[in-house]
Amino acid sequence: KQEVTQIPAALSVPEGENLVLNCSFTDSAIYNLQWFRQDPGKGLTSLLLIQSSQREQTSGRLNASLDKSSGRSTLYIAASQPGDSATYLCAVNGNKLVFGAGTILRVKS
Amino acid sequence: DAGVIQSPRHEVTEMGQEVTLRCKPISGHNSLFWYRQTMMRGLELLIYFNNNVPIDDSGMPEDRFSAKMPNASFSTLKIQPSEPRDSAVYFCASTSVFGDSNQPQHFGDGTRLSIL
Numbered sequence: 001k002q003e004v005t006q007i008p009a010a011l012s013v014p015e016g017e018n019l020v021l022n023c024s025f026t027d028s029a030i031y032n033l034q035w036f037r038q039d040p041g042k043g044l045t046s047l048l049l050i051q052s053s054q055r056e057q058t059s060g061r062l063n064a065s066l067d068k069s070s071g072r073s074t075l076y077i078a079a080s081q082p083g084d085s086a087t088y089l090c091a092v093n094g095n096k097l098v099f100g101a102g103t104i105l106r107v108k109s
Numbered sequence: 110d111a112g113v114i115q116s117p118r119h120e121v122t123e124m125g126q127e128v129t130l131r132c133k134p135i136s137g138h139n140s141l142f143w144y145r146q147t148m149m150r151g152l153e154l155l156i157y158f159n160n161n162v163p164i165d166d167s168g169m170p171e172d173r174f175s176a177k178m179p180n181a182s183f184s185t186l187k188i189q190p191s192e193p194r195d196s197a198v199y200f201c202a203s204t205s206v207f208g209d210s211n212q213p214q215h216f217g218d219g220t221r222l223s224i225l
Contacts, residue, residue, distance in 0.1 A: 031209040036216075043113075043200055044152075046213035089152065096165060097142075097214065099152040 002027045004092050006100035013080055014108050021075040021103045023090030028068050035064050035075050036089040038102070044089060048075070080107045111135070113217035115201050121223045127189040130220045133182055134203030142214060143176055143186050144200040152200070158184065159207060191224045198222070 003026045013019055023033070032051045036044040048057045048064040050073070056065040063076040077084060084107050091097040114133040122128060134141045142157040156166040158178045166176070173192070178184040188195055198221050202214040 032211070034213055041218075041221075043216035043218045044202075044214075046215065049211055049213045051209075051211055091152075093208075095208065096154050096157065098154075101151045 002092060002094055002098045004090060004098050004100040006088075006090055006103050008103060009101065010104040010106075012106040012108065015080060015082060017080050017107075018076070018078050019080055019105070021077070021088050021090075021105070023073040023075070023100055025071045025073075025092045025098075027092075027094060028071055029094055030068065031093045031095075033064075033066055033073050034091045034093065034097070035062075035073075036091060038087045038089060047088075077105075080105075082107045082109045113201055113203050113215055115199075115217035115220050117220060118218065119221045119223075121225065122191060123225050124192055125190045126224075127187065128191045128195075128222060128224075130186040130199050130201075130222070132184045132186070132201030132217060134184070134201070135215055136182065138203035138205050138215075139181075140204050140207040141178060141184050142202040142204075143184070144202065146198045146200060146219070147196075155186070155199075157207070193224045196222055196224050 005024045007022045034049045035047045050057045050066040061078040066073045087102045089102045090100040116131045140159050143155040146152045155168045156176045161178045176186045198219045200219045202216045204214045206212045
């Protein structure tokens with residue numbers, strides 16, 4: 001059974017810092033891995049999707065990496081802003097999405 | 110473009126009542142998913158459909174839960190009878206290609222369900 005773990009559970013940083021969110025998974029037989037953002041009272045917004053054959057994906061200040069063999073992914077956020085404050089969820093797609101518990105990020109101005 | 114549309118946004122009802130949650134996926138998307146989110150268990154997949162056919166309902170917690178997708182633009186999730194432990198946020202998501210693809214899932218804003 002696939003299990004997804006996200007570390008840290010919560011993170012508070014001053015504006016402008018670069019930060020890294022971590023995701024690990026137990027079964028490397030995956031199609032892709034996705035990072036989502038969830039704002040309070042809202043649904044999930046897809047940030048980045050990395051296919052199993054890829055090593056990383058970039059979108060603006062976000063960069064996600066994937067090491068399938070070791071069962072790890074990281075989401076790097078450069079020059080963090082208060083608007084980045086949200087919960088970040090990692091989801092692994094075998095034949096269905098399995099989500100981690102998320103990292104609650106607070107960026108202080 | 111309209112995203113995934115869910116209704117109602119909030120539902121408060123007494124235990125024992127029937128609850129129906131509704132979802133309209135993004136036009137052209139072939140796969141639809143129902144998830145439940147709670148503090149204790151996080152986000153869990155309940156069921157998903159591909160081309161209107163249920164593919165995996167192993168996440169449906171009990172026989173009290175049922176889901177249908179009568180056509181490509183509409184799905185329902187029903188709970189009958191409802192119980193307080195069913196209180197959660199229920200999300201619907203859709204995607205154009207599921208499985209080994211580069212297409213992400215798009216989520217609705219969810220239905221916040223409270224069973225008293």
